[in-house]
Amino acid sequence: MSNQQDIYAAGSENRPPILNKDNYIPLSSRIIRYARSRPNGKMIIDSIENGPYVRRMIATPGEPDLLVLVLESFHEQTDEELTENDIKRMDADDQAIQTILLGLPEDIYAIVDSCETAKKIWERV
Numbered sequence: 001m002s003n004q005q006d007i008y009a010a011g012s013e014n015r016p017p018i019l020n021k022d023n024y025i026p027l028s029s030r031i032i033r034y035a036r037s038r039p040n041g042k043m044i045i046d047s048i049e050n051g052p053y054v055r056r057m058i059a060t061p062g063e064p065d066l067l068v069l070v071l072e073s074f075h076e077q078t079d080e081e082l083t084e085n086d087i088k089r090m091d092a093d094d095q096a097i098q099t100i101l102l103g104l105p106e107d108i109y110a111i112v113d114s115c116e117t118a119k120k121i122w123e124r125v
Contacts, residue, residue, distance in 0.1 A: 031100065032048070035048065035095075035096065038099070040088055040092040043089050044118075047092050047093045047095075047096035047117075047119070048096045048100070048118045052093040052119070053089040053092075055086075056077045057074040057075070057076060060073050097117070104125065111124065
């Protein structure tokens with residue numbers, strides 16, 4: 001029969017393992033394995049290790065009829081210009097944050113609460 005600490009360390013299919021300050025190295029490995037088992041697992045891990053999806057800058061053709069010749073300009077990718085894969089990546093960024101935060105005790109959660117990306121949370125923990 002396992003005790004409560006063993007249950008926290010193991011996690012479950014629906015919840016990542018919980019961080020115990022004495023077992024960070026094994027826990028980090030367990031969280032990565034848990035993330036890998038989720039839908040979009042590779043994208044979740046990529047978000048944790050490399051940071052969130054960054055919208056691309058899209059070139060807009062210039063307007064040759066203007067007084068001052070403008071060859072082209074750039075704008076940040078809009079929601080309408082996102083591909084299905086871009087949207088999955090953005091969802092994976094949110095899932096990565098949630099995966100890490102669910103495994104943190106309240107005192108550590110309070111320390112990383114201001115971090116906006118999974119990568120920053122991961123580095124801080």
